[in-house]
Amino acid sequence: MSRGARWLANTDADSHVFPDWLAVQLALGADAVCGVVEVDDWSPHAPRVRHRYEAAYVDADGHAHIHGANLGVSARAYMRAGGFPPLPAHEDVALVRALEGTGADIAWSARSRVRTSSRRDPRARGGFGDYLRGLAADP
Template sequence: MSGLWVVVPAYNEERGITATLEALAAQRDRDFTLVVVDNGSTDSTAAVVRAFAERNPLPRLEIVPEPEKGTGAAADTGMRHAIARGATWLARTDADCLPAPDWTARVKAAFDSGLRLVSGQLLPRTDEGLPAVTRWVLVAAVEIASVFGRFRAGNRDPRYLGPYVMTAGCNMAVTAELYELAGGFPRSRIEDLHEDRALVNAVRLHTDRYGLRRDVVVRGSSRRARAWGLRNTLAWYADHRYRPDVVDIR
């Protein structure tokens, strides 16, 4: 059994999670275990996942409940479940994302190169009706934010062993030992904290063996951009400067 475990937090994703599961089942390297964390869903998310697992024996799939709502809490529960079951490598994507067919293979190659934390390339999905111009504005905005993130006060500390690298929680991987050493994802709600940024900065206190790998590709959902508009979406990701009444867009 491979030491790679993939964690997918999910909250009320009955309508969309099958596409994510299909993308993971279509991986060229299916030697991994998949953990879906049902984050207190009130719909049939768990039933959809179980039905998928019955139809698809690979990858190995487990469902773990986490009633404490929050992407950080759910992701941390999944990561620690995997570690307890013997995982050596942990990867995360989200239940509205589509990993590229070579995603797990590329993650393993990045670890083999010596990285202890892998930051992948996040691109918008092309199947959700968002205009191409808007998709590429989003891509450009992420690139700009990545550069400015290195100078942001919250990402600067003399104790850090390497530069800040923007790392999307829906496309990242980390060794199990480093995850525990860094304290893991904070068990936070998405409204309160960007748990991926917090984890990266915790990692930087312990190692400089992390980095961006553009060949590790996940396409993420643009449903926030469609619901909130481009400006508000960018403001949301910039320290929650935009705070809508409804965050869990479905």
Template structure:
């Protein structure tokens, strides 16, 4: 699992706890599977590194200040960790997000069915938004199977598929959209599912320019 983080000491604990629950569920069903979490510390100045250490997952340091480069470094490190363990599946979320307990189980099932890419849905925490902005969000988003949205906070893909299209580009925003589009254009087997909804922060202060927070800010304008 790859989780980019920039100054996320407040929200990262909930993310990592949800990932722990998802890992436990996967290991219970598939004890033969190996998993690891890589949190990419992208120019952090707070105690994000301390949070990572206390949760017993792996920290990867990036000085790029760029989410695309951070995600790419996380995948590269995961591939090095996997070594000769066989086929590697990368699950991607964000440090301000909470994944459901069946998040990994569902991705593994879809991968076993032959999928190279799984695109999940993301919704902002209702308590973070006004009723008007929340209504505007839901009016613009489909959260069922076959949805058209792409979020780095809820992606899964095989390492082979990732390498086939050249991986994450070092973009400050929409690196997730570009990767998914490249996989689709390469005629890889993919699915957009509403079965593994991720909840993310509805904050309006952006970590990435023109990213999710900026989009929410636009809805409230």
């Protein structure tokens, strides 16, 4: 039996994973799993932010969302893809694109779920919090 990590499950410090989160990722049998996120609390935002978010978000299998807060990848696929690139933002997207480039089997699953923060003062510039802030801007 080999030593070392076999599966890398990624989330964010301000997110909550469900008790079966890791089991769901592993049960999908893919090289990588891109899961969905649920926003924990919409109250810091104007109602239009939630409306715009829900109008654009696909909470179903086959979605095309990439969230660093809900991403799992086999160690082998991660190494083949070159790992997370050293980017200030969207390193999760870059990794998934690299995985696609290697022919990795990616499960785009709504079964893998994470509840994430809707904070108005995000710590990571260019990430999910800034996306929500952008939805608040007038068109």
